[in-house]
Amino acid sequence: MNFRKSIPGLLLAVMVAVPAVAFADAVPGQPAPAFSLVDASGKTHRLSDYTGKWVVLEWFNKDCPYVKKHYLGSDNMQATQAAATAKGVEWLTVISSAEGKQGHLAPAAALDVAREYKLAASAPFLLDASGTVGKAYGAKTTPHMYIIDPQGTVVYAGAIDSNNSANPATIAGATNYVTAALDEAMSGKQVSIPATQPYGCTVKY
Numbered sequence: 001m002n003f004r005k006s007i008p009g010l011l012l013a014v015m016v017a018v019p020a021v022a023f024a025d026a027v028p029g030q031p032a033p034a035f036s037l038v039d040a041s042g043k044t045h046r047l048s049d050y051t052g053k054w055v056v057l058e059w060f061n062k063d064c065p066y067v068k069k070h071y072l073g074s075d076n077m078q079a080t081q082a083a084a085t086a087k088g089v090e091w092l093t094v095i096s097s098a099e100g101k102q103g104h105l106a107p108a109a110a111l112d113v114a115r116e117y118k119l120a121a122s123a124p125f126l127l128d129a130s131g132t133v134g135k136a137y138g139a140k141t142t143p144h145m146y147i148i149d150p151q152g153t154v155v156y157a158g159a160i161d162s163n164n165s166a167n168p169a170t171i172a173g174a175t176n177y178v179t180a181a182l183d184e185a186m187s188g189k190q191v192s193i194p195a196t197q198p199y200g201c202t203v204k205y
Contacts, residue, residue, distance in 0.1 A: 025137070025138035025157075026136075026137040026138060026146050026154045026157055027154060027157065027195075028154050028155055028156060028157055028191070028194035028195050029153065029154070029155075029194070030153065030154055031152055031153060031154075032047060032055075032137075032146070032148045032152050032153065032154050033047075033133070033136040033137055034046070034047050034048065035047050035132075035133040035136065037094065037126040037127065037128055037133055038126070038127060039123045039124045039125060039126050039127065040105075040107045040108075040110035040111045040114065040124035040125045040126075040127060041107070041111065041123070041124050042107070043123065045092060045123060045126055047148070047152065050090050050148075051150070051152065052150045053088070053089075053090050053150055054084075054087075054088065054089040054090065054147070054148070054149060054150060054182070054185075054186060055089070055090045055091075055092065055147070055148040056081075056084055056089055056090070056091045056092070056145065056146070056147055056148075056178065056182070057092055057093075057094060057137065057145070057146040057148070058077070058081075058091065058092070058093045058094065058121070058143055058144075058145055058160075059093075059094050059095075059096060059134065059139045059141070059142045059143055059144040059145075059203060060093045060094065060095050060103075060125065060142055060143065061095070061097055061102060061103030061142035061201055061203070061204065062103055062105070062113050062117065063102050063103050063201075064102075064103065064142045064200055064201035065166045065201070066141075066142065066143065066166050066199065066200035066201055067142050067143060067200065067201070068166075069165075069166050069167065069168045069171070070143065070160060070168075070171070071117045071118075072117065073168030074168040074171050075118070076160075076161075076168070076171050076176075077143070077160070078117075078118050078119070078120040079120075080160070080176060080178060080179055081119070081120040081121050082120040083179065084178075084179075084182055085120065085121070085122055087182070087186065089182065089186075090122045091120075091121040091122050092121060092122060092123060092126055093119060093121045093123075093125050093126065094125070094126045094128050094133060094134065094139070095110065095125050095126070095127055095128060095129075096128040096129070096131045096133065096134030096135075096139060096203050096204075096205060097129070097203070097204040097205075098129055098130075098131060098204060098205055099129050101204035101205075102201075102204045103142070103204055104129060104204070105125065105127070107127065110124060110125045110127060111124055113125070131203070131205040134203055134205065135205065138157075139203055140198060140202065140203060141198040141199060141200035141201060141202060141203065142200045142201050142203060143159075143160050143198070143200055144158075144159075144198040144200070144203070145157070145158060145159065145160050145177070145178050145198070147178065147181055147182060147185065147191075149185060155181060155185045155191050155194060156177065156178065156181035156182075156185070156191055156193075156194055156195070157194070157195050157196075158177060158195050158196030158197060158198050159177055159196045159197060159198045159199050160176065160177065160178055161174040161175060161176045161177055161178075162174045162175040162177065162196075164199035177193060177196055180192075180193065181193065181194070
């Protein structure tokens with residue numbers, strides 16, 4: 001894909017917009033919404049399973065140019081995932097695309113995409129086709145990121161980084177908000193930027 005030439009059209013087609021569905025929000029400083037989701041390999045993940053651990057939640061859509069920016073165009077997301085999980089962080093990547101909508105994946109296809117995208121998360125994709133968990137968190141874009149501390153409190157919500165372009169070349173000059181927030185929070189510091197505006201494609205509920 002020629003990102004430079006396609007950006008204006010992409011912005012019109014897929015840039016951030018609030019879908020006409022009811023959202024709650026996972027807000028920094030507040031308890032993270034409980035969830036129970038089955039991953040692409042059939043294993044159930046509950047937030048309560050991760051009590052006492054740091055957790056990152058990431059929303060994903062394989063067809064979103066902004067997701068491709070961070071996966072296929074740069075390996076940035078996989079590197080961020082690998083660095084976090086090496087520190088003991090549990091990284092869970094969620095697909096909330098409804099059946100028939102862009103980005104929806106059945107379990108077998110999700111496993112194939114996990115390999116294609118070299119997913120370095122803690123588990124294969126967690127499948128949320130009903131959108132229940134995405135709406136509980138207020139996930140509006142792909143990617144949309146949340147960090148939860150060992151006590152179950154949200155400490156960061158928002159974008160992966162500070163540059164909302166779909167061009168992978170911009171990653172080098174951007175601030176990775178998730179890495180920065182994890183570094184601060186895990187060292188006992190207050191997260192200096194606990195919330196940002198997420199950017200990307202709308203979640204296809």
